[in-house]
Amino acid sequence: xxxxxxxxxxxxxxxxEELLRKNLExxxxxxQAAGCQIILALKGFSMYSAFPIVKEYLSGATASSxxxxxxxxxxxGYQSHTYMPAYLDGEFEEIMQxxxxxxxxxxxxxxxxxxxxxxxKAANPDKTLxxxxxxxxxxxxVATDMYNPCVPGSRLGVTRDKLPDELxxxxxGIHFHTLCENGSDTLERTLAxxxxxxxxxxxxxxxxxxxxxxxxxxxxxxxxKLIKLVSTIKEKYNLEVILEPGSAIAWRTGILYxxxxxxxxxxxxxxxxLDTSFAAHMPDTLEMPYKPVIRGAYQDPEPGKxxxxxGGMTCLAGDYMGDYSFDQPLAAGDxxxxxxxxxxxxxxxxxxxxxxxxxIGIWKADQKFQLVRSYxxxxxxxxxx
Numbered sequence: 001x002x003x004x005x006x007x008x009x010x011x012x013x014x015x016x017e018e019l020l021r022k023n024l025e026x027x028x029x030x031x032q033a034a035g036c037q038i039i040l041a042l043k044g045f046s047m048y049s050a051f052p053i054v055k056e057y058l059s060g061a062t063a064s065s066x067x068x069x070x071x072x073x074x075x076x077g078y079q080s081h082t083y084m085p086a087y088l089d090g091e092f093e094e095i096m097q098x099x100x101x102x103x104x105x106x107x108x109x110x111x112x113x114x115x116x117x118x119x120x121k122a123a124n125p126d127k128t129l130x131x132x133x134x135x136x137x138x139x140x141x142v143a144t145d146m147y148n149p150c151v152p153g154s155r156l157g158v159t160r161d162k163l164p165d166e167l168x169x170x171x172x173g174i175h176f177h178t179l180c181e182n183g184s185d186t187l188e189r190t191l192a193x194x195x196x197x198x199x200x201x202x203x204x205x206x207x208x209x210x211x212x213x214x215x216x217x218x219x220x221x222x223x224x225k226l227i228k229l230v231s232t233i234k235e236k237y238n239l240e241v242i243l244e245p246g247s248a249i250a251w252r253t254g255i256l257y258x259x260x261x262x263x264x265x266x267x268x269x270x271x272x273x274l275d276t277s278f279a280a281h282m283p284d285t286l287e288m289p290y291k292p293v294i295r296g297a298y299q300d301p302e303p304g305k306x307x308x309x310x311g312g313m314t315c316l317a318g319d320y321m322g323d324y325s326f327d328q329p330l331a332a333g334d335x336x337x338x339x340x341x342x343x344x345x346x347x348x349x350x351x352x353x354x355x356x357x358x359x360i361g362i363w364k365a366d367q368k369f370q371l372v373r374s375y376x377x378x379x380x381x382x383x384x385x
Contacts, residue, residue, distance in 0.1 A: 003363050005335060008257060009374065011276040011358035015050060015254040015342050017365045023217045023249055024057035030216060030223060031058075034230040036241040039081060041212045042068040044246020044343045048075040049362065049372045054249070060100075062244040066091045069098045081209070081244065083134065083175065085155060087113060096120045096129060103132040103175040103209065106158055107168070114170055132173030132209065133158060139193035140178040142213075144288060147180045160197040167204045174201060177211025181247050184225040187214065191229060207240040208233065214243055217251045247343045255295070256282065256341035256358060260334045261313070270308045271320070272330050277312035279319040280352045284344050291321060295337040298325040306330065314353040351380040 003014065031038040039060035048071055054061075055076050062081040063069040066088075069080040079100035086105060087095065092113060095102065102117075104110040110133060117131060136157030140150035149156040157176065167174075178190055187210070195202065202208060216226060234241045262273040278285050285292055293299060294310075301307045302325035309322030349357050357375040364370055 004369070005257060008361065008369055009359045009371070010257055010259040010335070011274075011281070012257045013254065013341060013346055013358050013360045014257055014363055014369075015047060015250075015361070016363045017050075017053065019253040020050060020053060020250065021365070023251060023253060024054065026217055026223075027245070027248065028057040030227060031243075034227045034241070035234060036230045036243060038243045038245065040076075040249055041244045041246035042071060043347060044212065045250040046071060046347050047250075047342070047360065047372075049360070051075045058249075060242075063099075066095060066098075069095060073098050081242070092116060093120075100128055101130050101132065101173065101207075101209075103134050103173070104171075105134050105156065107133070107162060110168060110171065114168075117170065130172045130207070131170055132175045132205075132207065133163075133167070133171050134175045134177070135160070135163070135194075135198055137176055137178060137190060137194040137197055139190055141182060141186045141189070142178070142180045144180075146287060148178075150178055163198075163201065165200065167201055172205065173207040173209060174198060174205045175209040175211065177209075177213065177244075179211065179213025181215045181218075182213050183215065183218075183220075184222045184229060187226065188229055191233060195233075202233075202237040202239065205237065205239050207242060208237070209242040209244065212243075212245045212247070214245050215248050215251065216245065217248045250343035252340045254340075254342040254363075256338040256345065258336045258338065258358075260330050260332055260336060262332055263308070263330055266309075269323075270306070271311045272308045272336070273311045273313060274336060275313060276358060277314045277319055277352070277355055278310075278321050279312055279314055279316045280350045280355050281312075281358055282338070282341065282345055283348050283350075285321060286318065292341070293339040294324055295339055296326070301325050310336070314355055316352070351383055354380050356380070 027038050039062050040054055040058055041062050043064055060078050061072045072078055072080045081101040082099040083103040134157040136159045138150055140148050142148040145151050230241050258274045258276040260272050261275050264271050301323050305325040306329040307323050307325045309320055312319035360373040362370045
């Protein structure tokens with residue numbers, strides 16, 4: 001049954017429960033077949049109103065800040081798998097209390113906090129806390145440098161020449177994250193590079209975290225290869241394998257519902273001004289960049305059809321996306337639906353220009369809409385001083 005938009009405010013992120021469950025069922029089948037642990041990466045999907053659903057299928061989550069750690073504790077009831085490029089002295093004690101795994105980005109970070117970890121473990125013998133080191137296999141197929149953690153000068157992870165022949169005492173795991181919405185063929189080549197450089201250390205490790213970027217819910221993804229790769233490396237090195245996808249969990253599970261506010265002619269180009277913003281509400285479209293799909297529109301201009309540039313409502317000159325063709329001319333009040341806007345959208349929104357954040361809601365399995373959150377002046381004011 002299609003979503004009934006009559007009672008839904010605009011703009012609004014709308015998660016479809018049935019689509020989320022479909023993704024989670026597939027992901028759970030992978031972790032069962034491969035004998036691995038797949039956990040939610042909050043940096044891609046932090047919609048905590050949906051965490052009760054996620055928790056039915058996944059047994060963990062990963063954070064990159066103390067705030068994300070708290071969200072995992074409070075709304076999933078799990079200890080966090082935690083990784084930060086650098087830890088703050090004033091937060092580290094609480095991070096240890098709230099985490100089951102902590103990954104360090106460098107040997108210097110580990111050496112700085114090692115004593116505190118050891119003291120914490122000694123004072124809390126019943127608490128399980130396992131530490132790892134993030135490595136840089138110096139291999140990635142991510143085309144956009146902004147998203148590539150293996151570019152020269154990357155601050156993310158330790159290269160092999162900086163590590164000794166034995167894992168430092170107290171380090172149980174190895175963590176890499178070099179994929180970004182890639183397939184299992186990319187993972188296969190990445191693992192080959194990882195084994196070539198770090199194979200000796202993998203034999204010493206208790207766990208291997210393969211990070212995120214495994215887009216296993218995308219149509220055409222080779223699931224069987226992923227299961228084989230994970231099973232093989234798990235058995236070869238006798239270790240636990242962890243994957244922490246962000247995009248895969250919320251991939252194609254919902255939309256951003258928006259509305260046309262005005263249509264104008266700008267030097268021969270027709271522009272539709274929307275009640276949303278690419279810069280403030282969909283920044284990945286400008287950063288990656290990519291052109292989001294609009295439901296019912298032609299992705300590229302079609303000769304002879306009404307064609308429009310989509311304009312955001314901030315005063316940033318570059319807050320636009322285009323161009324799209326439609327079967328009928330657009331007018332104020334028409335709805336525009338951007339597809340696949342649940343992952344890496346809500347987590348990146350801003351209130352630039354004082355523009356309101358989109359509301360957040362869930363289209364439930366019983367075909368009813370649940371408005372989870374609306375925003376206004378207080379949300380804008382609270383980010384400032």
